[in-house]
Amino acid sequence: MIMIRKAVIAATLLTSIFHVNAQTKQPRIGMLDMNYTVHFDLRYKDSIKIAWDHTHAMATLQGIVNRKYPQLYIFLVENEGINIDRYWWNKYRQRDKWLSGRDTVLYPDIVSVIAAYQKNIRGAVVYDPAVAATSNIASSIAGLEDLVAIRYDTSPGSLYSQVVINGPRLPVRVWLVNKNGTSLFTGRGTVPGTQRPSTGSVKNDAYRWFITNYLAKGRCNTAYGAYYIDQAWMTHPGIAARNHHTLSNHDFFVSRKGFFFDLSPWSDEQATDDPQQKAGTDLETMKEILLIAYKQNKGKKYAYLGGFPPWAYKYTQHAKGSHEDVATEWEYSKVISAYNAFKDADAINYGALANASFWQHFPLKKKYPQPWITADSLRARGYLTAEGKVNVNKRNFIIFYVGDYDASSWVSQTTPTIWDSPGRGKVPLMWCISPVLAERIPMALDYRRETATANDYFAAADNGAGYLMPGMLQAPRPLSGLPDGVQAWAAHNKPYYQRWGLSITGFIIDGHAPGLNTKGINAYETFSPNGIIPQKSPLTLLHNNMPVLRAGDDVNEDDPREAAKHILQRVRQREGAVPFHWFRNILKDPSWYVKVMKELQALDSSIELLDAPAFFELYRIYLKENPIAAAGKVQ
Template identity: 35%
Template structure:
């Protein structure tokens, strides 16, 4: 045991550190079981504050170094623990016993994870052999008591499959009762992983450590095939459609738990490397099938997809968000009309110059595991900032890995911009939010999606959706396009081949542009980009890269412009503003754009309180802002209108202070909304999302 202290102040945060890497030298069964145990210990120990940090991959060391550099957790005192028995004993205050799972029914390992979060138990496989975790922790050592035992409990007498019997029981026991919170779902391969012929080649792909986030939040873990036309390879003798039918029942119960009033997030992914994929159903179709099904039940995907998906410390990292509860993440401001003219991108008559405008979409970062494992090295590239890139970091990943966003926003250059990846604040198929909803038959959820995205897009100052993917759900529709105009005012880029609007278009009746993406080739990208040049005309092209470095984008741009200088690489805001004015032929279309950058509205109030509040607004448009009004909707939907006489020039932030009295005698949680008005016209009509937060009246 070794203690490492990093102190700068009076207080310390005591943290246990455990190195899980030696377990990877053990048998496949042990690799899974140790990772599973550490996932549970992390979820339980880190539920209320950061107490346990696990070293499993190089990513853990990278972020540990970063945390130390910013002194978070405050004055951390790391005690290195090398014995699993010692670690369990040190965390005994957070453990109420053992949930025992059955190696003959691998699905029970996932039931054990759910039970772990619900009952504060640690999952252990029943394996009474020398040196097994069962022997070390139950029969010997701390002699932990067995509180829940799944061994021999499921034999297939209900559905014809022990696997699906287990999940039917779990859905009824944990979801119907609301013991497990269905807003936190985990789709992770079960203990069958250690039987897979491929497991020895990819030992970190067991993903059992990833359960920590679900366990911390008392969520629900499963692993079922989304296909209904063949039996899964992990349970080939089950009746046809058993896995799929069980999955649908589970998702129905997850939806019913909150009656469709919120979105659930499923962390994880269909385990296509090991299961449910063959000559009939390949990897990408299986991904699309999963998204198609999940979307129908108001579930977004935090896609821990092979093969950069091991993520050991989400429960630990999540506490960083508590240091920034009122923080808003503000991006670079939009370019002014004068700046675009000076750059030769348009003239004094607002005519867009004849060029081919290229936007790089840097993705696909729709998984907290992917950004934790890959993104810091790509971001720290010395050439970052030499060419504009729209980095597609899904904003909902902040919940599970908030450490990343602060680092990115603090270290961005003038050429780094953040957009949302597929398909906004979580990966789903947007047309599946409209009736009729295949697989579920549930009521529409477009309003709920708009509300969710407004929250995240406001928090992270996002104005463009980088990739709207609809997979097997078919073409995008006018309804789905209009839905995105409500929270993504500077447009969205859609999956190629999913619209009739063409490569670049304004959504009919709106100011919002939409674009079609093109995937960058795996080689000869320079010729690919050159092939899209349109001489003597204006063209807007989005090139999508996946896990590419800033150096890669910079080198492509440099080589392209040597050959064709009329191809211009721009940021997403320049791209959108030029497209808006080019497509609309409207000189005023970019005049009234703003970002709501700050306010000091209280989170808790009493009826009759006199509130003094300061609002700060940045002018992103081409008008000077003045002679406006600011409408505030507060508790009990009380409406207050203030004169906004603060003049704000483009790119500047203006502030104003007002007073109002709380007029509400009904305790509860209320929405807070504010928006600028020009006369009777809301700035929402000009493409500005109102600020939406909440207040609690006590």
């Protein structure tokens, strides 16, 4: 108790003395090293509780404190022995960089941080450890009412005891559990605080309470939502990497006053974390949330949803469900697409992201242009004849979709391990990164453009400025029955493509959705005129002047020789049909591509890796020369 009071007094002094630099007028940056939450001991429940409680409280506090100015920073996420948050901090702490002139305050523990920033918050929202869904609801309310999310736990040493009962004594403004610790949501009778009958599921009752009292009343910013695992993570924390509770990801969506949820997308079975519910109850709740968001966004603004199905923990065969992992990913994508929402796909393995509420204030340039290739350049490189014909001459041209970079967390974590590889720049690579990631990791996109070589070219990842299934935007729309959303999708994409100099969509995941119809392809032509790569399209097609090539194989063998053999086999299968070939790779080091091409050249020297502008421009010219291929009649 004495130590807690000392920490509070010290933090109060730090608040009054250090929060504003008198000369620069900039708020000083508070900092906390939270690495201890990543290295907890799985044998002890108390360690798991500390990892969860501290990260959750800090993420909600950051979201509030960093809403208008970047003031609070943590060190937490690790990848391959690198602390990712220190990597980014050190990069922009250098002389003449964004953070070079900022003063900092390093706090000793989370209690002192909460005390230091107590004036920025109104108190706490306390949630129920027995009803997992209330942790996500607490994150929603935290952003809407400027409250720190705290799990109810009166045991000595718990965070609740340290900051609610003792220490800063945060006033509890919203209770998601009865004050005596019993559950507010019981799955019986009427949903508390509403006129709605219980769903029979405590999980869904909790979400429907939130829908009635907050979402439906227009109290959320429905342009932002977050799909992250709830506190059920605490029962199986060792299934995936230590920081895959993804609580640190909450801060950005708290700052934007968004909504949080963790619901199954499947209609044909009970959610695996709530087997007593009627099959499809989770999906009905999700659809209700998404429909409200659609209506409040007036069908014009697309909802930005962070996160990804927690497939290792819920809703798949891993959790005794009936569906596979990718099928669950695609089903979720299909559902959200039907309601004009897309995901920034923080998927397991690289799913953790911290400090996005801080980095959202990074100053980007107005434009990041990329030049397109000219016919004279292609002719000088020997790809066009003097007459302007494609000089195929028994060649096969290939392009690599360098992915998967449709998630802020994945781009942030892999920049030091993949982008900074000494092998980058030795062969031409088409880096496919979603431009919408500039919302949460603008510094990473800026850094990659600043350090790109002549062999690094950028295209959009699936499926443009956000991951959805565009076929679900086309009327008549399955699941939702809403009006056509294709033009709204084009309007959403255009400013992102223009700012980042993009003209290629490197991959379109059609998944469980219909393929693009004429209206859908027309829409892509307005912002991606130099090419698209769908899953469900003819093998070759020239749509007006936009080249379309159906997606090829995923090539992800670790052994470069095996990867080269795979590419050669696929090229030879299509020999005589079309001399242009696309291959997708996931999180491969640039040195791997160098080795693959060396092996491939030894197997067949007629196969040539092109840079993206050369590949797509040659392919366009080739289609104009071959009317059958241009008409989509080549199989």
